[in-house]
Amino acid sequence: MSVATAPRARLARRGGWPEALTSTDHKQIGLNLGACSLFFFLLGGVFALILRTQLAQSNMQVLSDNSYNEIFTMHGSTMIYLFVTPMAVAMATYLVPLQIGAVRLSAPRLSLAGFWTWLAGGLVMESSWLTADGAGRTGWSSYVPMSNSTNTPGVGQDLWVIGVILVALGLTAMSICVTVTVARRRAPGMALLRMPVFTWTALLSVLMIVAAFPMLILAMTLLFIDRTGAGHIYTGFAGAIDYQDLFWFFGHPVVYVMFFPYLGGAAEAVAVNAHKRWFGYTAFVVSIMMFSALSMAVWSHHMYTTGGVTNQYFAFTSTLLLVPAGIEYFDMIGTLIGGAIVLRASMLFALTFFLQFLVGGLSGVFVASPVLDYHAYGTYIVVAHFHYTLFAGSIFGFFAAAYHWFPKLTGALLREGLGKLQLAVMVIGTNLTFFPMFFLGNDGMPRRVSRYPTHPEWGTLNLLETIGAGIIALGVLIFLINVIVSLRRRIVAGDDPWLGHTLEWATTSPPPPLNFEAPLPPVRSYAPLLDLREQQLDRERRLEGAPA
Amino acid sequence: MRGGAIAILAWATVLLVLFIGNWIWDAKPVNAATAAFAAVVTYATGVALWLARREALRPGPPAPRSEPESVPQSSLAAVLIGLSVGTILFGLAWANFLVYFGAGILVLSLGRLVLELRSERATRRRLLGEEEPR
Structure with a gap:
């Protein structure tokens, strides 16, 4: 493949930074949000490395107990509020208008204001490090009464609460824009059941944000009022349970917000690299709708051990999640069967996403059972479970999407060799870090402790996890090097390097300001470009006199 | 149904059924309020989609739009x-x-x-x- 100079991203070049920061183009807003959340990912990763250093051996003295609490709180908060969720919204903001054939996003000013509100929230949250009392230190869920002003005094925790409110406001605003865009700006022919797989996953994610994030805003606002002493809202046992109900009404759907768009990205990568349309499309759409509805009805499975919820109902709905999850795996396997599979980096990341998420999903079956959850609650089993869903799952889905759509964003290809090296390194690192946590948790090691008793097995397993975390960091470094190398020494991607199925591949790379310069192809299915190619093949066969 | 509202309304109905199940089981006001909010938001989205329905979807290339649309570049x-x-x-x-x-x-x-x-x-x-x- 020859190396040549490709046109750089046009938006950034036209008016420089001021233009890029105030642009209402959905692509620029998506890029800005994605770039900022990637920065926060690196920051959250540094926090994780510090945590793992502290836990490498029992009784390490890298951090004080208080600092450890701050670091694990800010690690979780940074990753969830400032990376995985906003990256999902960034992907939706950038890609959904392109995939549905829209020239722009609806209410772009609201989206831009949402981005800046989110960024302000992130900066406010991280600014809590600069306070005398230190950063927020009550976990990303900030349970009461632990997070009230008596038990956690200081402005640092206040700033954390305010930061979360701003982040939720910003992401809700941006999600409204994506929802309205899907409703109002689909190209002619683009019925809902002809929308690409990624667009469906993005739509359900933003709908869940719109329906669930206001509860987070409410929970945090009431907590702030409590902390300032202006009201006494979360008092006693009932207050604590009410807070948890409000928080987890947001907290569980957000897990799926952090999963669906990456699932959609991985599904697109699988279908394109198998040169087949996504198998069982309608069943897939119904299943992710069921998935998202159920995900909004399982929130109290995080509260089994409180004694304040009805375990039977939440165990039932949580176990039902298996059905739509199974359909997704069935669809993925159906897409692969009979396909002309090309094992590009995006495909490999996508397949790894499905495999590793399976570990997270199956361990979820165990913690969905109240009886088993009493054993697992508060131990490293839970940490392993959600890291297998969010890191081993979503982050691998993110990288699949990154390798798949990077050419569309920049006009340049990422290096395949480096991508495969990154995958190998990250698979080793991820499983070395998170799999031993199942053993530690089963053995009773509690989560959120800065020190643990001297124990031959715990010491070895924790050391392995710390080594694994370092290997993950190496994998992320390889990705960053790949991005820098690929942008500096460009390999021209062309408009459609993978023979894509969806409308974003029908425009230039990167797309022009109004997305499409040429007329859109007819939309007769969820894979309009594949339809075109198949029709062309049919025509050629007919001309040659061969049977169609 | 035009505009694809049926999918969202179906989702809202599944949500509602699940929330009614929850209400029957534990009848907590906080849960009822949060669940009702989510169902209402989803129904509202579905209804908005229905009201915003467009002309019948036809196969073939899209007709060129004649009406100019203002597109803000920056704000x-x-x-x-x-x-x-x-x-x-x-x-x-x-x-x-x-x-x-x-x-x-x-x-x-x-x-x-x-x-x-x-x-x-x-x-x-x-x-x-x-x-x-x-």
């Missing part, structure tokens, strides 16, 4: 609105003067937003006016 007002909301809330935790400072910027940025919208409308009217003689 300083939106940036300032986002930052001023951040400043106001930051001020609540950090220093009261920031609340007033943020409120001032918010008012100014709302004014700027009005100017931006008016200018956009004027451009569109001018465009329409220019096209009419043709």
